[in-house]
Amino acid sequence: MSDQIQLTNHKQYDVIVVGAGLSGLQTAVKVQHAGFSVIVLEALDRVGGKTLSVQSSSQGKGVNDLGAAWINDSSQSEIYKLFLEAGLKPEKQLDEGNTLRQIEDGSYISVPFGQLFVDEEEAAAFAVLFGALRKVTDASNLEDPITGPDAKRLDSLTFAEYCKELLESPSTPIIATYLARALLGVEGDEVSALFMINYFKSGTGILNLVSDGPDGGQYLRANKGMQTISKYLAAQLPSGSIHLTSVVKSVSQSAAGVEVVTTANKTFRAARAVVSLPSALYPTISFSPALPPSKSILSEGTAIGAYGKIIYVWAIPWWREAGLSGTFEAPLSGHVSFTRETSVPEDNQWSITCFIVGDPARELSKYAQKVRREKVWAQFKQVFEGSGVLKGAKVPEPIQVHEIAWKRNQYADGAPTAVMGPGVLTVLGEVTVNPLREPWRRVHFVGTETSLVWKGYMDGAVRSGIRGGEEVVKALREEGR
Numbered sequence: 418m419s420d421q422i423q424l425t426n427h428k429q430y431d432v433i434v435v436g437a438g439l440s441g442l443q444t445a446v447k448v449q450h451a452g453f454s455v456i457v458l459e460a461l462d463r464v465g466g467k468t469l470s471v472q473s474s475s476q477g478k479g480v481n482d483l484g485a486a487w488i489n490d491s492s493q494s495e496i497y498k499l500f501l502e503a504g505l506k507p508e509k510q511l512d513e514g515n516t517l518r519q520i521e522d523g524s525y526i527s528v529p530f531g532q533l534f535v536d537e538e539e540a541a542a543f544a545v546l547f548g549a550l551r552k553v554t555d556a557s558n559l560e561d562p563i564t565g566p567d568a569k570r571l572d573s574l575t576f577a578e579y580c581k582e583l584l585e586s587p588s589t590p591i592i593a594t595y596l597a598r599a600l601l602g603v604e605g606d607e608v609s610a611l612f613m614i615n616y617f618k619s620g621t622g623i624l625n626l627v628s629d630g631p632d633g634g635q636y637l638r639a640n641k642g643m644q645t646i647s648k649y650l651a652a653q654l655p656s657g658s659i660h661l662t663s664v665v666k667s668v669s670q671s672a673a674g675v676e677v678v679t680t681a682n683k684t685f686r687a688a689r690a691v692v693s694l695p696s697a698l699y700p701t702i703s704f705s706p707a708l709p710p711s712k713s714i715l716s717e718g719t720a721i722g723a724y725g726k727i728i729y730v731w732a733i734p735w736w737r738e739a740g741l742s743g744t745f746e747a748p749l750s751g752h753v754s755f756t757r758e759t760s761v762p763e764d765n766q767w768s769i770t771c772f773i774v775g776d777p778a779r780e781l782s783k784y785a786q787k788v789r790r791e792k793v794w795a796q797f798k799q800v801f802e803g804s805g806v807l808k809g810a811k812v813p814e815p816i817q818v819h820e821i822a823w824k825r826n827q828y829a830d831g832a833p834t835a836v837m838g839p840g841v842l843t844v845l846g847e848v849t850v851n852p853l854r855e856p857w858r859r860v861h862f863v864g865t866e867t868s869l870v871w872k873g874y875m876d877g878a879v880r881s882g883i884r885g886g887e888e889v890v891k892a893l894r895e896e897g898r
Contacts, residue, residue: 430454431898432889433677433685435665435702436693438466439496439878440863440885442650444691447886449654453893456685457654458663458677460828464651466693467823467832468875470642473730474817479766480642481728481759483821485833485875486770488643489636492621493876495883496646500639503649507637510629511758514742517804519750521591525804530742531629542588547623549583554617559869562615563846572843576613577605595748598775599755600626601836601873602722612837619872629757634874640761643875664828668692669705670859688898689889691861693882695835696853697721698828704860711845711852712862718841719866721831723778725822727753727771727793729815734760734767739807743769751796752777771797773822782822790818834866834873854884861889 432448434441437459448455463469469484490497490507500507515527558565563572571579580593593605600616601608620626620634629635639645651659664680668690675690692702699708699716708716736743736758743758753771760767771793773781781789798812823832845852853867863885868877 428686429674430456430685430687431689431893432456433458433675433687433690434693435668435677435690436466436864437461437464437647437651437659437661438693438864439468439647439650439875440865440882441466441691441693442647442654443879443882444693444863444885444889445658446650446653447883448890449658451886451890453890453898455654455658456687457659458665458679458685459659459661460664462662464659464661465644465647466878467829468642468644468647469821470639470644471819473764473766473768476732476816477765479761479764479768481730481766481768481770481819482638482643483726483728483819484823485643486638486759487635488639488875489632489634491632492625493871493874495879496874496876499646499649499879500637503646505645506640506763508640508761509637510635511742511760512629514737514740515806516742517745517800517806519745519747519800521749523750525800527804527806530744538586539588539591542584542586543592546580546584546586546589546592550580550614550617550623554614554623557611557614557618559615559618561846561851562611563842565611568611569843571614572609572611572841573839574610575606575839576608576610579610579613580605591748594775595746595754596623596627598748598777599772601834602724602774602778602832603720603836604775607720607838608836609839609842611842615842616872619868619870619877620874621871635757638759638761640763646875665702667703667705668860675859688896689859689861689892691863691885691889693863693885695719695721695830695864695866696862697835698830704857706858709857711849711855712857714841714844714848715835715852718844719835719837721824721829721835722833723775723782723822723824724832725773725778725781725824726820727773727790728759728768728819729771729797730766730768730817730819731813731815732767733813734758734762735813736769736801739810741801741806745800747796747800751799752781752793753796756797778822778824782824786820790820856888856892861885861892 431453467484473479597605617623696715863881865878871877
């Protein structure tokens with residue numbers, strides 16, 4: 418590319434947004450509402466990114482979320498605002514009935530909803546470990562984590578190592594593994610302790626992150642699916658503003674503007690660009706000039722978790738009739754780490770979602786679809802039938818099965834967000850203050866991992882889009898556009 422892009426040779430936009438997930442769409446809407454022209458380039462054949470809603474079955478009007486599914490109406494104010502604007506009704510997560518726990522020795526227990534403990538010893542370990550993690554989280558620096566107390570040492574440890582340091586107990590590796598898998602789709606020895614602590618703080622605390630109740634990360638679902646919000650944002654843009662199946666291969670820039678080229682060799686030009694991709698995917702785009710050291714460190718030092726779902730849909734809620742919540746927990750047993758009921762009674766949609774995360778997800782992905790489904794269904798039946806709570810009855814065959822493994826999507830490469838291993842935050846802190854959020858000349862960066870609040874969640878994605886939109890609009894106005 419020449420030093421000066423000739424913007425007059427093609428239609429010029431004020432802003433090009435790469436990615437039509439919640440972050441990119443919210444950015445585009447902000448730009449559009451400020452009076453500037455914008456175009457969105459999306460690699461997939463749909464909008465929504467990691468929000469993906471599908472019809473539950475041919476027997477009803479209900480939907481299931483294969484992607485992000487939960488919000489709350491208190492601390493997640495930005496996504497909840499869009500939730501209401503899009504005309505969605507909240508479906509409160511079921512919090513009654515017994516929960517099943519699959520023990521590592523192959524046995525089962527049934528406990529009241531919300532109780533995860535096998536015995537008093539494990540309950541005591543949980544209280545000590547969570548208490549210690551809450552204390553260090555409260556003392557940490559949310560905006561610049563590497564400047565917090567003992568930050569460099571924490572960043573030198575994996576989360577598993579730090580938990581063991583806090584508490585020597587047989588329960589410690591179980592709790593550390595469960596948290597890392599459930600929240601990030603990774604193992605406890607793959608993520609920096611400092612990153613994990615910052616993640617806790619971003620989500621308003623460890624207890625809220627794992628909670629299905631008010632203020633929790635898993636409190637409310639959408640009756641018509643969370644992808645409705647992405648479609649709502651897309652509808653606010655002028656017709657023709659979103660180009661689907663447009664895979665970006667290069668982003669070039671000069672003092673005059675930016676040029677974005679797709680794999681189909683279509684060229685788009687604008688004054689500025691916004692990249693809404695996880696940092697781990699920056700290498701999939703050729704940047705000219707090359708990204709600065711901070712962005713290179715990010716792209717090389719982050720990875721996206723292995724996160725998948727298998728959803729079973731039934732005509733009746735057989736588990737409710739048996740006094741169950743539809744939840745089972747299997748921290749270190751089998752392919753499924755945990756389940757949640759994901760029904761919408763008003764639509765006669767009855768379903769349970771199985772979460773396959775971390776190493777179990779990687780292992781399961783080695784098999785063909787038929788084998789994957791057989792293995793998960795075998796574990797599911799084993800837990801519900803083997804626990805004895807059904808009193809000899811069998812789990813009925815589902816009327817529909819949905820499956821997704823986000824690692825198999827080359828344009829997502831996993832879920833829910835990019836994760837940093839030990840040492841990455843320390844190196845970044847030596848280079849710059851805000852590596853995730855800082856622009857590179859005329860190119861700006863958004864995405865849920867860049868949010869200070871609720872990173873990795875839909876609310877974080879929307880907040881980053883708001884921040885990115887305001888940032889680029891300010892830059893355009895300062896240029897006199």
